[in-house]
Amino acid sequence: MSYQTPSAALSLEELSRRQQNVITASQLRARGVPSRVVSEHCRRGGPWQRLLPRVYLLQTGTPTPEQRMWAALLYAAQNGREETSAGAGAVITGAAALALYGFAGVPRLPAVTGVQVLVPRQRRLRDAGEVRIQRTARELRATDVHGLACAPVPRAVADALREWTDGGVLDAGLLGAGVLRSVLREAVAPDGPAGAPACTPAELVAELREAELLGEPRIRAAVDELLAAERDAVLGALLDLAAAELLPLPLVGPELRMRGGTFVAVPDVYWPEQGVAVELDSALRCVSEGEEAWVRAGQHRMEYLGVRVVHLTGARLAADEAGVAEQLREALADGGTDLVELLLTEG
Structure with a gap:
């Protein structure tokens, strides 16, 4: 399931610990903290700070990369009225999700400058700060990564490639020639990133096809290279088996x-x-x-x-x-x- 803001059963202390000190306005209100107190605490020199609309950090100083991810997820998961509702839910996707999974082929989490968050199509949300809202008509599915809800690997890869393609990152050569191949290889590798459940080549290709990314020549070339390597490995295993079993x-x-x-x-x-x-x-x-x-x-x-x-x-x-x-x-x-x-x- 996608991330949904917890009910009021948790105390403020428990919730802040769970969400790394990042809290929404509705969560504070549900725990008896009035808006006036929130505003006072977020004034210059105060103990709290506002990270995104209706999302606060209950400490001073620069947010950690993980706190930035929590802020993005909570901003997208809340709806500003009730803590839990049928429409609530969000997952981190794209390069930010791959960084959380531990992909070596993408910039490390501190270097991620934008956070893509996937939400149901009916949600009314706008981009805010570094958060980029992406809508989907499909059911949200998520993998828990350090407590954060991330899109499954195939979807996260597709959204990252779309992000780099639309943003001109590939054209500018900012990620290096081998990044596409590295990301695709890591996605299907059984011994890939520790936090990322491996996907099959078929699942990855299906997601790239759904995103209409296979018409991009560089992506198609990287996919063809990946599939050829996978086929060679399977074919080699078949021929080895035939030889071991003394088949013609x-x-x-x-x-x-x-x-x-x-x-x-x-x-x-x-x-x-x-x-x-x-x-x-x-x-x-x-x-x-x-x-x-x-x-x-x-x-x-x-x-x-x-x-x-x-x-x-x-x-x-x-x-x-x-x-x-x-x-x-x-x-x-x-x-x-x-x-x-x-x-x-x-x-």
Whole structure:
């Protein structure tokens, strides 16, 4: 769930400790602190300070980066009237969320100068200070990072790339040539940032497609490079398994055509004598819907022409090598059905 301002059950001391001394006006009012007292405490030389509209820091001095994040989240989560309501809720997203997750490819939290906060579409909020309000019609989902509600990794990455694209950061070269690739790699790495649950390449690509970012040449090139590396790793694991199980050596990426030259498909691996093909994660090959349709059409043509097509995912290959080996062994033993003779061009 997204962050929602807590009910009045917590004392002011407990709430300020939970929210790192950052409090909203409605939270103060619910705990018996009148507006007059808040105004007096926030005067020059007073013990409190106003960070954002209706958001206060109950101390003097410069806010810490974490307190800035709390202020942004509380500003977006409150609605100015009631503590909790159906419309309340917000999550930090974009570069700020990636910094909280611990992504090495983005500026560290103290260097983050703007905070993107995602809220439901019906919320009436304006940008304030460094807070940039972003609305969504989709259900808010969040990951707890040090008590702060952050958008899931795929959404945070997409919003960060949109932020850098729209803000001209990529064009100005302010982040360095390898930042895009680094962020994408970290997003899908099983041993990525400690605070970030890894996402699959398919989840990441789906979010980038939803954000209409794949038409940006630099982003598309970085995505293609990431998917190619993931496919190579899965393919290498498959070939290693085939060798370890003493299976026949397959052809890798051959182009299949009919005798008249009509194109059929390019399977990931193919055993021509047995008429068996393996198709790995299509999500690692397809970025656009057109590419998905092209791959599916090739698979259907192979099956129509008698080729036995085995579908495998990298996740299953990693989790169940014995089961995959048995599936391949059975497929090779059975072979294709009424196989039409095909011409091969090795990849």
